[in-house]
Amino acid sequence: MSEPSPTRQQHQPPTPSSENDANENSPLLSYDTFQSAKPLYTLAVRVDPHSVEEKWIEEDSPTTLHVSDVQKLHWDHANNVSEGTYSGSNRRKSTFSDDEAIDDEGLNILLDPYYDVTTGRMKRLFAYFTHDNTDAVTYEAFQHGLLALGIGYSEGVDFDAFVKKIDTNNDGKISFHEFVKVVQMIKLAHLFKPEYNLQAKTLKSVFRVVDYSAMNIHTVNPVQKIESFIFSSKPKWATVRWVHMAGISDLSDLHMRRLAIKYQLHPLAVEDCLKKSDSIRCKFEQYEDHAFLVLPVARPVEQKAHIIQDYIRSHRAALFEKDQALGDGVELDNDDYLSKKPGDLHDMLQNLHCLMRKPQQLCIFMARNSNILSVQENPDFDEDEKESSFKLWSSIYDENMCKSYSKLRNHDHTFLVVAIINAIVDDMRPLIQVFEVKIAILEALQAIEGTKFDTKLISHAKKQLIALDKVTRPFLDLIEGPLYDVNEFRTGEVKNYIRDVKDHLKQMASDIKDYQQALQAIITDDQYTRAKSQADVAQVISVVAALFLPGTFMTGLYGMNFDNMPELHTQNGYYVWWVVFITICTIMITYIKFYRQWI
Numbered sequence: 112m113s114e115p116s117p118t119r120q121q122h123q124p125p126t127p128s129s130e131n132d133a134n135e136n137s138p139l140l141s142y143d144t145f146q147s148a149k150p151l152y153t154l155a156v157r158v159d160p161h162s163v164e165e166k167w168i169e170e171d172s173p174t175t176l177h178v179s180d181v182q183k184l185h186w187d188h189a190n191n192v193s194e195g196t197y198s199g200s201n202r203r204k205s206t207f208s209d210d211e212a213i214d215d216e217g218l219n220i221l222l223d224p225y226y227d228v229t230t231g232r233m234k235r236l237f238a239y240f241t242h243d244n245t246d247a248v249t250y251e252a253f254q255h256g257l258l259a260l261g262i263g264y265s266e267g268v269d270f271d272a273f274v275k276k277i278d279t280n281n282d283g284k285i286s287f288h289e290f291v292k293v294v295q296m297i298k299l300a301h302l303f304k305p306e307y308n309l310q311a312k313t314l315k316s317v318f319r320v321v322d323y324s325a326m327n328i329h330t331v332n333p334v335q336k337i338e339s340f341i342f343s344s345k346p347k348w349a350t351v352r353w354v355h356m357a358g359i360s361d362l363s364d365l366h367m368r369r370l371a372i373k374y375q376l377h378p379l380a381v382e383d384c385l386k387k388s389d390s391i392r393c394k395f396e397q398y399e400d401h402a403f404l405v406l407p408v409a410r411p412v413e414q415k416a417h418i419i420q421d422y423i424r425s426h427r428a429a430l431f432e433k434d435q436a437l438g439d440g441v442e443l444d445n446d447d448y449l450s451k452k453p454g455d456l457h458d459m460l461q462n463l464h465c466l467m468r469k470p471q472q473l474c475i476f477m478a479r480n481s482n483i484l485s486v487q488e489n490p491d492f493d494e495d496e497k498e499s500s501f502k503l504w505s506s507i508y509d510e511n512m513c514k515s516y517s518k519l520r521n522h523d524h525t526f527l528v529v530a531i532i533n534a535i536v537d538d539m540r541p542l543i544q545v546f547e548v549k550i551a552i553l554e555a556l557q558a559i560e561g562t563k564f565d566t567k568l569i570s571h572a573k574k575q576l577i578a579l580d581k582v583t584r585p586f587l588d589l590i591e592g593p594l595y596d597v598n599e600f601r602t603g604e605v606k607n608y609i610r611d612v613k614d615h616l617k618q619m620a621s622d623i624k625d626y627q628q629a630l631q632a633i634i635t636d637d638q639y640t641r642a643k644s645q646a647d648v649a650q651v652i653s654v655v656a657a658l659f660l661p662g663t664f665m666t667g668l669y670g671m672n673f674d675n676m677p678e679l680h681t682q683n684g685y686y687v688w689w690v691v692f693i694t695i696c697t698i699m700i701t702y703i704k705f706y707r708q709w710i
Contacts, residue, residue, distance in 0.1 A: 165336050167343030175276045176293065178342050181300040183268050184257075227378045228298065228371075230399050233291050240290070247284035250274050262297060296342075298372045303338050307365060311337065315490050316358035316366050319504050322349035323512065325521045330508070341369050351481045351524045355504050358490035359385060367486070374478040375400040384474040384486055391470050393585035395593040402477040404594070406532065408487070408501045409470045409539045409582045418462050419541050422548045448555035456556050460568060463549050466575060467542055470582055471501065475531060481524040485531060506534040518604075525599045529608045536586075536615050543579055543619050546572070546626045550633070557637055562644050564637055569630050576630070580623050587616040654703065654710060661695040 240248050240256035248256070254270060257263075264270060275281070277289050285293075301307075318334035322345055329349070334340050345352040356366060362385050371381045380396065380403040396403045411419055429447050448456065476484040487501055507530055511519050519530055549572060557564045590613045594600055600609050665688060669679060678684050703709050 165331055165334070165339070167336070167339045168346050175279055176273075176296060177276075178296065178300060178338075180273060180276060181293075181296040183273075184262055184264050184297060184300070228291070228295055228375050229377050230291070230375065233294065234287070236294070237287050237290055247282070247286050248290070249284055250278075253285045253290075295372055295375075299341055299369060302365065302369050302372070303341075311365055314358070314360050314364070314366060316356055316360065316364070317490055318366070319355045319357075319508075320352065321508060321512065322346050322352045323520050324348055324350040328513065328520065330513070332504075332508075337366070337369075341373055345480060345482060350520075351483060351527055353507075353527060354482070354484045356484070356486045357504070359387070359486065359488055362386065370484060374476060374482060374484060376476055376478075376484075377401070377403070380474075380476065387488060388472070391581050391585060392472060393589040395589060395597075397597075400479060402597075404475040404477070404528070406473045406475070406535055406589075407470045407582045407586060408473050408535055409467055409542060409579065410501055411542055412465055412468055415462065415466060416541075419466070419545045422459070422463070423541060423544050426548045426551065448551050449558060451555070453556060453559055456552050456559075459552055460549070460556075463545060464571070466545065467578065473501070473503070473531075473535065475528055477524065477528060483524050483527050501535075501538065503531065503534060506538070507531060522604060525605050526608070529600070529605055529612065532590075533608065533612050533615075536612055536619075539579075539582065540615065540619060543583075543622050543626075546576065546622070550626060550629045553630070553633055554636075557633055557640070562641050564640075566634065566637060569634055569637075573627065573630055576623050576627055580620070583616060583620050583623060587613070587620055590616060650710065657703075658696045658699060661699075662692045665692065 237248075240252060250271070253274065264273065274285070277285055277293055279289070280286075318337065318340065319330075319332045320334055320340060321328060321330045321332075323329070327348060329346070331340070354370070356370070359367065364385055367381060367385060370376065371378075377398040377400065380398065380401070383392075383394070383403070383405060391407045392405050393407060394403075394405045471488045473488075474486045476486075478484060485503065487503060489501075491502065491504060507519070507527075511517055511530065519526060553568060553572065556568070590609065595609065595613075600606065669676065669688075678687070681687065
């Protein structure tokens, strides 16, 4: 029986429409009730045929509060403890700020540049509301606490009706979970004011969201209605929600601040994510509300990616042919690279001169309720719609997740994290594999050019390997250490796949070491070639000097100007001198070359 195909709906950019559309809160998907009598592959997801716009399921909340209710509040954080009347609101002086010492940390939570709404911080803020460490506050204490924080409400707004929407169990008190949800909604509503929406239009960040389970998948690529997405939640049928954000503008990135509030991201993790650093970082941190993973992304230059792949394929094909010939009992003596002209080899090296882009960082937040958030530095596409950065979405979604059968959809969120790590490693492997070709070219050039070989080529290759080693080693240490110590990565199929990634990284680290040794061997061969050349030159000079020794002796002898030297007065003495000199040289050459075999 063939594998069932998942029901998939992908939204393309919608036509412009108002965020407050009347159908905004209607669910995009409706679901058939699962019946045990039906086989699994008949499980269907029905898409509303009348809806062509991007829609989101409103976030599950312990309150019945809606975004429209929160937008009626005013957040005057500049005067959050001052006494007086708030313009257009029923703001009053807070008893907290008047009679008791104000906890500066508590009041400044809403002013935090990273918008800290982590559980630990919210507990301290909630304690500021209660003052007696209870797990709930009265309506009046809650109202006074909001006023102390600079949060007021417009005239005509019924605060009692507002607070009753928060208190869903009607016990007359606001619980901690209800309180956290209100603070999140207030902060998010503030970040969707008109001035922030204008700022958001200038950002080049791209959001992509996919909700999936084993049999169903719902994709929004790209997300156009950011506000609707931020106030939405993962559908109940979905096992995992993956949010991918490509592109960070600056240290106060608006979208990142919104996500920090939505998923209660720790400010230290947000800071690490926003700060672009020249140093390569690999880290894994466990926080109360989420786990945080920073990974380096080293990838080929776009223009060189296909060249690298072609060189690797050609080299391996040549090795395969040689291996086949050896299997047939035929030994091929010719070397493909030695048979090439030096100019062609230099052209190949020039193509491999600049291989790798500057390493970037990819941040992964493993939030609660199986929500995975990945953030990469640069957008996926530039203004000309050309690929200019790491194609993480394409590697995971297009090549795996949306297939008829996807192992990725049949596992939990941890498996998605491992798949992302594997995609990064796979994208980096050709950068190391191509050095097998580069070293073969350098060996051929060194053999062909001899003393004319430029050793700067080896120095440049060594620097490239050092740069790759700076990425590979910390990556391997992360996988073997902090990440592998987490229980989620040591169970089931996740354990097998993370071990496979670790094996790839070990092989890459080993290859880098082997290539460094191969480059050192080329340097040794070059030094030997140059030393031998110098020795040959010195030997030739020594032989020539030895040949001229008899002539020097004879010249000195007959140049002593004695009167009684009959050879000086011989008519053919000059010619006799040359005959004697040539005879002596011939005897010396014969002795050195044929008898002693020194040359």
